[in-house]
Amino acid sequence: MRLSEILFKQSRMLYFAVFLVSLLFFSMVLVLLINVKQANLETHSTNNFKGKNLYQLSDNLYNDRETAYFSNSNSYTILRDFSNQLAQNTSLNYYNSIWQPIEIADFKGDVHFDAYYENGSNQQPYEVKGKTYRAIKSLQLNAKVFELNHIEAEEGTLFSNNDFIFSNDDSSSIPVLLGSDYAGIYKPGDTIHILYYQRPYTGNVVGILSPSQKIITANDPERLLDRYIVLPSMSFDNHVNVQAGRIFFKASLLSKINGIIITDLSPIELNKVMSTISNETHFNDFDIIGANSIAIKLLINMTEANRSLLLITAAISMIVVLLLFLWIISVVIRSNSSVYKVFLISGASFDQLYASTRNQFLLWVGISSFLPLFPLLILVSNPLYFVINYLLIDVVLCACFVIAIHLFIKRTFTRLNIVQQLKG
Amino acid sequence: MSLTLINVKKQYNNVLLFDHVSLKANPGEIIALKGKSGTGKSTLLNIIAGLEKPSSGEILLNELSFSEKSVHELSRVRREYIGYISQHTPLIPKLTVLDNITIPLHFIKKSEVNKEIMARIDEYAALLEIKNLYDNKIEQLSGGEQQRVGIIRALLHNPNLVVADEPTASLDDETSALVFECFNHLKSKGAIILLSTHHAAIAAKCDSIYLLTPDGLVLESPEISDL
Amino acid sequence: MKLNIKTKLYQTNYILILICFLSIVTSWLISYFDYVNMVNNGYINKKSISFRLEEMNKPFNPNLSGYILMQYDNERLSPKYVYINGDVKLPPIIKNNNFNIDKDIDSHAAIVGASASIESIPNGYTITGTFDTSHSYRLSSDIWLLSRIEELHLDKGHYFIFTSPSSSPEDKLSALMNGNPYEVLSMQNYGTYSLASNSLFQNILWALYLFFLLIALAHTINGHRKDGKLITVLYYSGFSTYRLIWIMIKLRLFSFMLISIFLVISCVLLNRYIYSLWDTSWLLYSFCFIGFQSLSIIIASISTSCQYSVKKEGHRF
Numbered sequence: 001m002r003l004s005e006i007l008f009k010q011s012r013m014l015y016f017a018v019f020l021v022s023l024l025f026f027s028m029v030l031v032l033l034i035n036v037k038q039a040n041l042e043t044h045s046t047n048n049f050k051g052k053n054l055y056q057l058s059d060n061l062y063n064d065r066e067t068a069y070f071s072n073s074n075s076y077t078i079l080r081d082f083s084n085q086l087a088q089n090t091s092l093n094y095y096n097s098i099w100q101p102i103e104i105a106d107f108k109g110d111v112h113f114d115a116y117y118e119n120g121s122n123q124q125p126y127e128v129k130g131k132t133y134r135a136i137k138s139l140q141l142n143a144k145v146f147e148l149n150h151i152e153a154e155e156g157t158l159f160s161n162n163d164f165i166f167s168n169d170d171s172s173s174i175p176v177l178l179g180s181d182y183a184g185i186y187k188p189g190d191t192i193h194i195l196y197y198q199r200p201y202t203g204n205v206v207g208i209l210s211p212s213q214k215i216i217t218a219n220d221p222e223r224l225l226d227r228y229i230v231l232p233s234m235s236f237d238n239h240v241n242v243q244a245g246r247i248f249f250k251a252s253l254l255s256k257i258n259g260i261i262i263t264d265l266s267p268i269e270l271n272k273v274m275s276t277i278s279n280e281t282h283f284n285d286f287d288i289i290g291a292n293s294i295a296i297k298l299l300i301n302m303t304e305a306n307r308s309l310l311l312i313t314a315a316i317s318m319i320v321v322l323l324l325f326l327w328i329i330s331v332v333i334r335s336n337s338s339v340y341k342v343f344l345i346s347g348a349s350f351d352q353l354y355a356s357t358r359n360q361f362l363l364w365v366g367i368s369s370f371l372p373l374f375p376l377l378i379l380v381s382n383p384l385y386f387v388i389n390y391l392l393i394d395v396v397l398c399a400c401f402v403i404a405i406h407l408f409i410k411r412t413f414t415r416l417n418i419v420q421q422l423k424g
Numbered sequence: 425m426s427l428t429l430i431n432v433k434k435q436y437n438n439v440l441l442f443d444h445v446s447l448k449a450n451p452g453e454i455i456a457l458k459g460k461s462g463t464g465k466s467t468l469l470n471i472i473a474g475l476e477k478p479s480s481g482e483i484l485l486n487e488l489s490f491s492e493k494s495v496h497e498l499s500r501v502r503r504e505y506i507g508y509i510s511q512h513t514p515l516i517p518k519l520t521v522l523d524n525i526t527i528p529l530h531f532i533k534k535s536e537v538n539k540e541i542m543a544r545i546d547e548y549a550a551l552l553e554i555k556n557l558y559d560n561k562i563e564q565l566s567g568g569e570q571q572r573v574g575i576i577r578a579l580l581h582n583p584n585l586v587v588a589d590e591p592t593a594s595l596d597d598e599t600s601a602l603v604f605e606c607f608n609h610l611k612s613k614g615a616i617i618l619l620s621t622h623h624a625a626i627a628a629k630c631d632s633i634y635l636l637t638p639d640g641l642v643l644e645s646p647e648i649s650d651l
Numbered sequence: 652m653k654l655n656i657k658t659k660l661y662q663t664n665y666i667l668i669l670i671c672f673l674s675i676v677t678s679w680l681i682s683y684f685d686y687v688n689m690v691n692n693g694y695i696n697k698k699s700i701s702f703r704l705e706e707m708n709k710p711f712n713p714n715l716s717g718y719i720l721m722q723y724d725n726e727r728l729s730p731k732y733v734y735i736n737g738d739v740k741l742p743p744i745i746k747n748n749n750f751n752i753d754k755d756i757d758s759h760a761a762i763v764g765a766s767a768s769i770e771s772i773p774n775g776y777t778i779t780g781t782f783d784t785s786h787s788y789r790l791s792s793d794i795w796l797l798s799r800i801e802e803l804h805l806d807k808g809h810y811f812i813f814t815s816p817s818s819s820p821e822d823k824l825s826a827l828m829n830g831n832p833y834e835v836l837s838m839q840n841y842g843t844y845s846l847a848s849n850s851l852f853q854n855i856l857w858a859l860y861l862f863f864l865l866i867a868l869a870h871t872i873n874g875h876r877k878d879g880k881l882i883t884v885l886y887y888s889g890f891s892t893y894r895l896i897w898i899m900i901k902l903r904l905f906s907f908m909l910i911s912i913f914l915v916i917s918c919v920l921l922n923r924y925i926y927s928l929w930d931t932s933w934l935l936y937s938f939c940f941i942g943f944q945s946l947s948i949i950i951a952s953i954s955t956s957c958q959y960s961v962k963k964e965g966h967r968f
Contacts, residue, residue: 034851119810306843313680345514349500352499
């Protein structure tokens, strides 16, 4: 029987407690690591808007003016060029998030997904060609929205670069991303029948978003995507074939030019840039309005305050847990004092006692430090970042434990004064 | 192997326990150490067993000087040459008798229970009448039986010096006699047995008796002690 | 001798008391984070009930207290008509000189956020306070029009949010509605509620609470094991097992309960007079900890007393 086995047999419950405490400690380290990453990501997302000037673009095409504008056969091409130049301009970020319900045939979800559920104006389902359609919450987002808000998919993938380009007039399929509330209702690879600006599409589900994904929009600093179907806000690189769907192209192009400009430019500088684009594309029926940035500023403050609060509380918690962990170690050593007495009179040196005790603890600490990796590998998609960082922290922590346990054991042994105890 | 103590002194926090303790013990000698409670008998025995360092003075086991050795090195000396028996033998309650006896083997390089060691265990167990208890848990033994387990464990490696701190304090006369028989057996092999005791009958069986005083050891003869 | 034994036992309880204190702090933190989230979500918490009321056949129950009811129009979330009844915690407000919540409800007072559009305040309402919530964009742009529940009419809006510190807000809402049929709406939570890091951290705090529970349990078991020798001595001295159980419970449990309840009462007083939270769920968690710990002390006292008197040592005599 090994010495460690003898020690273990003597205080099974306490060693089990050490194991549990150690497991909880390292699980906390791992969860905190994930949480710090998450909090940083959240802060990083909102920081993309920090100190920036936000402007809302708004077209003037309504009523008679709209009719007159679209009577010109070049109007669609002009709008296309204008929106494309906005997207390509490097001095500004053109951010396009369009709240536009879409109709879905034989929709499997409940009323929460209905476009007007929250404000109580749910529309009745209707039938077209034997299919029942319901108006469902949907957002059309350009690539910049995904980039600045750090949108992540829980299952499947996000849109590829090509998904944001309307490549084929005859194409009837469109990639869609679903909010996290859709998990269990649809899955990546499923298809759904969509009416998007009255144009029928087969939506291919490419991914399910992670829970609590949100974007900043002009009207709402926080738009939660959990209940939304997300479509790519597509740019039209080729000639716009109006005959293929006049309403579709008109609505798509108009929505493309009603986005937010996020930039470091001053209003005067921005006006200059916009004048250039306007002159080059021959489109000037738009206004630039200063977007409401107070709410966004507060949102940035809130996210930063949240991170600070979490970090401070987490640091204090870790110190408390660590101290209690060391206390548990001292309890175990004390409860094993009778075993140490036996070892001592059997010829063990103090160094051997330190070593066997230290190795015993390190064995449990070592095992328990690796166990949290298993649920991580199972539950988290793309866990490599966390595994590498956790292992680095783990090595540092274990090294600290070796030193701390060694010093602590020496201190506890000195306090125990086993030789004195032998005198009876 | 002989044991020599030269002017051994021990003090705790400037309080003197004993000083000028000198002794010469030859192989095959049983020495009793007497003294009032608190005079430092257990401390002196711990020093001789290498568990504690004296404040000053020298202990020699043959040519081996204790003062030149660190506590760690003294552990090796204890492991190889000394058997230590304490008043309340510490045992591990969750282990069996045999497991407890063989614990010292964990600290010796050739740590397996070979035929020679098993024969030695059998020999002492038969002598101390606990041979039928090998597989019993310590929790199931009486105090006297536990003490005897501790004694066998101390003698497992055939020590040249046995340091026993009141080994028979918790034993009845009959069992005490068995323990002493065991010591005699070791004596015949040339070992030195140094024991502290309050029992006059036990002391009387020893070759010499020393009284520990703060000023050193005073030799008494067994006959005087009996009187 | 008796005093020494007591002192020894009390001393070993200090760690337990410390762990108890840490668990109370953790419980408080859980509630505190929830309160912060509530403020950041426009003073709407996870237990708030959103509902729509199409018609009002009977007036709402005016005698019910301990809630905040917000009424709004589906076209715009602000201003809200807010009905506050009973002693409930309000969000941080910078009050005007003569602010008095009871009086203000009667005199059509408005509380506004720093960036709210005050032009939307109806005639007859005067601003008596400003929300002091620099991190809540929702409250910063909100307007609360304080009203009496008797003045509730559906022409002010068909949409409501009901929030109560009660453990069962559904029952409370049902009592308030007085039989009027209403449709519950499932609303999403915003602000820090919607930050994954925040909800994950709440789970970490629960893990910490569990951690303290485990440590306390291990400490109790270990402490009672140490008492074994004392129990044996007392058993030899003529104490029966039942008496020993009583002694152990008296010395271990009563001292623990006394100090822990003192701790909780101190926290309650701090909560009441220095910094209060929306609800007292943290007190419930603290009591759960004390209850669990007390139970484990009782079980450990019984098992240790039996083990070290009758079973372990007693059978030999």
